[in-house]
Amino acid sequence: MTTRVPPRSITLDGQLLGYWEREAARLETLAAATRFAWQRRRYLRKAEVAHAKAELSRRREVARGRETPSET
Structure with missing residues (x-):
């Protein structure tokens, strides 16, 4: 007979960590595909904020x- 260990619950910070990393990657992809420099700068600033929020979580x-x- 095998004893089952209940899985550890996922915390809000654990969920936010994944969300902000995905959001930063999405924004960086958008920045790479933009035509205008002002759009690229804006997306990169938003990605930087998303990375900071992921690091906090x-x-x-x-x-x-x-x-x-680890960060990808």
């Missing part, structure tokens, strides 16, 4: 003792 997860995947 990553630090909170580490403080909880949870491992987080």
